Amino acid sequence: MSLDLTVDGPRWRAHLERTAAEVPGLVPVCKGNGYGFGLGRLARKAQWLDDRAATAREADPDGPGAGRTPVDTIAVGTYDELAHVRTRFGGSLLVLTPWRPFGTAAETRDPRVVHTVSRLDDLEALLAQDPDARYVLERRTSMLRHGMDARDLWRAADLLRRPAARGGRGLEGVAFHLPLEQGSHLGEVQRLMTDVVAAGLPTTTVWASHLTHHELATLRTQYADYTWRPRVGTSLWLGDRSALSVTSTVLDAHPVERGDAFGYRSRTAPKAGHLLIVSGGTAHGIGLEAPTGESSVKARAAALARGGLDAVGFVRSPFSTDGKQRLFAEPPHMQASMLFLPAGARVPEVGEKVPVRVRYTTTTFDRVVVS
Numbered sequence: 001m002s003l004d005l006t007v008d009g010p011r012w013r014a015h016l017e018r019t020a021a022e023v024p025g026l027v028p029v030c031k032g033n034g035y036g037f038g039l040g041r042l043a044r045k046a047q048w049l050d051d052r053a054a055t056a057r058e059a060d061p062d063g064p065g066a067g068r069t070p071v072d073t074i075a076v077g078t079y080d081e082l083a084h085v086r087t088r089f090g091g092s093l094l095v096l097t098p099w100r101p102f103g104t105a106a107e108t109r110d111p112r113v114v115h116t117v118s119r120l121d122d123l124e125a126l127l128a129q130d131p132d133a134r135y136v137l138e139r140r141t142s143m144l145r146h147g148m149d150a151r152d153l154w155r156a157a158d159l160l161r162r163p164a165a166r167g168g169r170g171l172e173g174v175a176f177h178l179p180l181e182q183g184s185h186l187g188e189v190q191r192l193m194t195d196v197v198a199a200g201l202p203t204t205t206v207w208a209s210h211l212t213h214h215e216l217a218t219l220r221t222q223y224a225d226y227t228w229r230p231r232v233g234t235s236l237w238l239g240d241r242s243a244l245s246v247t248s249t250v251l252d253a254h255p256v257e258r259g260d261a262f263g264y265r266s267r268t269a270p271k272a273g274h275l276l277i278v279s280g281g282t283a284h285g286i287g288l289e290a291p292t293g294e295s296s297v298k299a300r301a302a303a304l305a306r307g308g309l310d311a312v313g314f315v316r317s318p319f320s321t322d323g324k325q326r327l328f329a330e331p332p333h334m335q336a337s338m339l340f341l342p343a344g345a346r347v348p349e350v351g352e353k354v355p356v357r358v359r360y361t362t363t364t365f366d367r368v369v370v371s
Contacts (some may be wrong), residue, residue, distance in 0.1 A: 001249045002366030003280040003356065005036055008243040009371040015240040019232070020049045022213060024069045027094065029209075029233030030085055031077030036360035037368055039076070042237060043085035046074045050091065073114070075231050079104040082113065094207070094231075096177075098138060098146050101125040109133075114172050118146040120155055127165055136207055138175045139192050145177065153199035160202060173205030173229065186215055193223060207231060238360055246365070247353040248319055251336060252277040263330040263338060274341040275329055278319055278354060285363040286318065286356075287332035318357040322346055325357075 020026050028049070030042040037045075050071035057068060073092040076085060082093055091112070098118035099105045105115070106129065115135040117123045126133050137156055140147030148156065153174075160168030174196050178185050189208070196206070207229045211219070220228055238244070253276050256262060256269040269275075280286045317328045319339055329340040341347060348354060 001251060001279050003249075003284050003286075003363075004247050004353075004367045004369060005360075005365040006245045006247065007037075007368065007370040011240060011243040012370070015243065016045065016049060016236065017052060019236050019239060020053065020071060021068055023216070023230055023232060025227065025229045026069070026071055026236075027073050027075050027207065027229050027231045028071065028236055029075045029077075029096075029231050031075070031081060031096065031233070032361060033364060035233065035237040036358075036363055036365060037237060039081060039084035040088050041368065041370075043074060043088035046071055047089045047091075073229070079108050082108070082110075086110075086112070092134075094136070096231075098122070099126055099135070101129070116146075116175060118148060120148065120152050120159070123156055123159060127159075127170075131164070131166065132170065134170050134172050136173045136175045137171065137201070138177065139196065141176055141178050141192065142188055143177060143179045147175075147177070150195040150199070153195055153201065157199045157201050168202040171201065171203045173203050173207050173227075174201065175207040176209070178208065178210045180210055184215065185211060186218060189215070189219060190222070193219075193226075205229060234361075244360075246356045246358050246363075248278045248280045248337075248356045250276060250278055250348045250350055250352045250354060252350060253341075253347050264333070265330060267330055269329075269340070272343045273345070274347050276321070276326070276339040276341050276348065278337050278339060279335065279366070280319070280356060281332040281335045281337050283334045284365065285358070286337060287328070288362065320355050320357070321348055 028042065028046040030039050030046065034042045053068040053070055071091070073094055074085065074089050075094040075096050076082060078097045079095055082095070085093065092114055093112050094114040094116070096116055099115040099122055101122060109130050111132070113134065115126060115133060116138050117126060117135045118138040123137070126135060137153065138147040139153065140149055159165060160171060176189065176192055178188065204225055205227045209231045211230055216228060216230055253274050255274050256272065258269055258271045260269045261267065262269065262275055282288055315328045316325055317337060317339055319326050319337065321341070322345070326339040326341060329338040
């Protein structure tokens with residue numbers, strides 16, 4: 001009686017291996033809710049990818065597997081997530097949230113951890129607190145979230161030349177966090193690389209997110225003396241959606257007539273039908289809607305339509321029966337949701353599984369079953 005994520009294991013693993021082979025220097029991103037899978041499972045799977053790459057190279061040094069690069073680093077979102085992956089992955093652990101001289105970040109001294117430093121003051125503080133720290137310098141991109149500008153990179157290079165910085169031996173590279181769905185990133189990355197090269201930093205490694213295979217190939221050709229480390233999350237773990245299915249369990253069903261009261265707020269049925277109670281509620285992320293990135297006229301019209309339905313108590317749910325998305329009868333609650341089935345619709349049996357459309361990065365599943 002749960003909200004389940006079922007994974008076609010062979011198909012999913014084949015996609016992971018294919019992606020790792022196609023993306024040299026891959027850095028799997030394991031953050032948040034683990035894209036629905038959980039952080040621990042993703043860390044173990046990243047270790048599996050590294051082991052598979054090593055096995056392929058050893059088995060056939062001159063074969064197609066010889067060119068597969070190790071999966072030697074994973075990226076987590078925050079310092080508190082390190083505890084979930086540290087014992088499940090044996091390589092380096094890049095933290096994407098910038099280091100600050102307070103809280104868990106300042107308390108973390110682990111030779112496997114690679115910090116992200118986005119402010120010049122923080123670079124000085126980190127080196128003062130932990131001279132042996134490993135770190136990347138984040139260059140500010142058009143996202144305008146974190147990062148140093150071109151002048152800060154020059155100053156960082158000067159700072160790293162000081163004896164106390166050990167010649168920048170802890171510097172693991174420069175990081176770019178690029179926006180999504182903005183067309184080609186090549187122009188922006190080329191401008192950013194001009195700043196990196198001009199600063200004279202003691203590194204030739206670039207860590208970047210949201211670059212396509214074509215963009216990476218082009219950049220590797222244009223900057224052949226640099227090593228590119230693409231950080232990949234969604235297209236790695238969720239890249240083959242046909243390998244994933246989400247189902248809810250039917251917990252109960254009740255006939256209602258028009259005007260019958262039901263639910264926490266004693267709403268009245270708008271017409272005859274059935275109330276269907278299914279597993280999955282706000283505790284799982286069902287019914288909790290994050291702002292959408294879509295800005296098209298069609299997307300805005302859909303949002304207005306949903307608002308109009310909400311005003312009269314009709315809101316489309318992510319649950320479906322017999323190929324039709326059903327309406328919420330009332331807002332979902334912790335572990336369960338109440339749906340309205342109109343008269344004439346087939347009423348599923350108690351215990352039957354019904355499909356659910358979810359946003360994997362905001363959903364917590366009761367069970368994840370990988371074949």
